[in-house]
Amino acid sequence: MRVLAAMSGGVDSAVAAARAVEAGHDVVGVHLALSRMPGTLRTGSRGCCTIEDSRDAWRACDILGIPYYVWDFSERFKEDVVDDFIAEYAAGRTPNPCMRCNERIKFAALLEKALALGFDAVCTGHYAKVIENADGSRELHRAADWAKDQSYVLGVLTHEQLKHSMFPLAETPSKAEVRAEAERRGLSVANKPDSHDICFIPDGDTRGWLEERIELSEGNIVDVDGETIGTHPGANAFTVGQRKGLKLGRPAPDGKPRFVLEIRPKENTVVVGPERMLAVDQLRGIKVSWAGLPIPAVDTGEEFDCMAQVRAHGDPVDARAHVERDEDGREHLVVRLIEPMRGVAPGQTVVIYQGTRVLGQATLDSARSLERPDLAPAR
Incomplete structure (x- = not known):
């Protein structure tokens, strides 16, 4: 098969591509440039899709002896993931940008382009499994390593997309084995830290990032009976379950912490109450x-x-x-x-x-x- 390997610059995608090559597929590596600031450098394990990651992906493809390309999806990523993230928070909801990225970028825009160019499948380093039934239908299943299982963020994939998805790490029992394999193959990313947090907010300060992009105005914090017990700088910057940052002037009657129970963006109100x-x-x-x-x-x-x-x-x-x-x-x-x-x-x-x-x-x-x-x- 002709396989397009999505190379994030991490160890998982590098080993996944290596396994696809070893299986005899005709593999081409591609790194998605998603940042509107291509000079951005990774800080430790925070963020991804940086210029450093692009270079790591190129080095991995060079070791594997496969062609390597960089595709600029930054505009699509901004519209479908970043702008969506901002709009959801502005509406008082708590979105998952990784779901949107998998749905609209990696397995929509990328797969669409791959098929148009004659590729049969897109290969990624996700820990998940696609099973083909006797009738040719596909099912998505958890990976062998439940601790690393990523089937949740792939839950947005459709049956048609599963037909063209390849996850070579599906049966790998642990991340340690992936790193050991990368070491044996001479891949420089063998000990590279995993990325975490939201990739377009590499410092991890989601609230501060949102405050620069959503118009916030002061409103009331109320308890479960509707009584005003404090104020906030903007309801959209809060999320259900949040405890820190409420800055209430008085404790609850029972002395226990209060948590955000509900966001009411139309009223610009945050409702708080007991943990239970x-x-x-x-x-x-x-x-x-x-x-x-x-x-x-x-x-x-x-x-x-x-x-x-x-x-x-x-x-x-x-x-x-x-x-x-x-x-x-x-x-x-x-x-x-x-x-x-x-x-x-x-x-x-x-x-x-x-x-x-x-x-x-x-x-x-x-x-x-x-x-x-x-x-x-x-x-």
């Missing part, structure tokens, strides 16, 4: 997509058993889910959690599983407790 009220047991999602062919219950609307996960490294919990359709035929995913989750916010992504199989995902429109009364309006 962060627990939710019903999630409703929009922008639903299915990773592979949907299971029969999706079409019938029947409730089905599943596991729900709302964070890349979060623990999945037992759940029951079903699909509702509105008058325009749009699907809405309703997930009832058997065990409540804490600090779940609109804008986050819920990915549902059966066993190791990823069924699909949705962007949360609401997350609430069926036992908790609605929070009082501000007064």
Whole structure:
């Protein structure tokens, strides 16, 4: 097969490309230039897609003896990931930019260009597995190493995209083995730190970054009864579950910390309350997509058993889910959690599983407790 290897400049993508070459595929390496500041340098393990990463990707391709290109996707990345991130926060939601990047850049824009150029598949260093069934259909599953499993951030992939996705690290039992393999192959990235945090906010200060891009205005912080107990510099800079940075002038009656329970952007209000009220047991999602062919219950609307996960490294919990359709035929995913989750916010992504199989995902429109009364309006 003709394979386009997406080379991030890290050890995972380098070893994935090496395995694709070793398997006999005709491999070409490509690094995506996503930054609008190409001179940016990585700081430790923060950030990615920098000029340093581009050079590391080139060195890996040179060792592997494969062609190497840099494709400028910075404009598309700004529009589809960065601008979306800002817009979601401005609307009082908590987005996951890695999901958007995988959905709109790595497995939409990149795959689209790869297919147009005659490639059969895109290879990445993600830890996840694609299984082909006897009928030719594809399923997305967790990787062998659950500690490094990245199937959550790939939950946005469609059946058609899975047909052209290659994850050579799927069966690798540990990251240590990947690094050891890179060392044996003479790849200079063998001991390079993993990137973390949001790649376009390399210093990790999400709130400070947002304050420069979202018009913030002072508003009230209210308790669960709607009583004003403080002020904030702008509701959009807060997120559900947040404890630090509230700067309330008086403690709660029981002396325990307060947490952000709800963001009301239209009112520019932040609602806070006790930690126990962060627990939710019903999630409703929009922008639903299915990773592979949907299971029969999706079409019938029947409730089905599943596991729900709302964070890349979060623990999945037992759940029951079903699909509702509105008058325009749009699907809405309703997930009832058997065990409540804490600090779940609109804008986050819920990915549902059966066993190791990823069924699909949705962007949360609401997350609430069926036992908790609605929070009082501000007064």
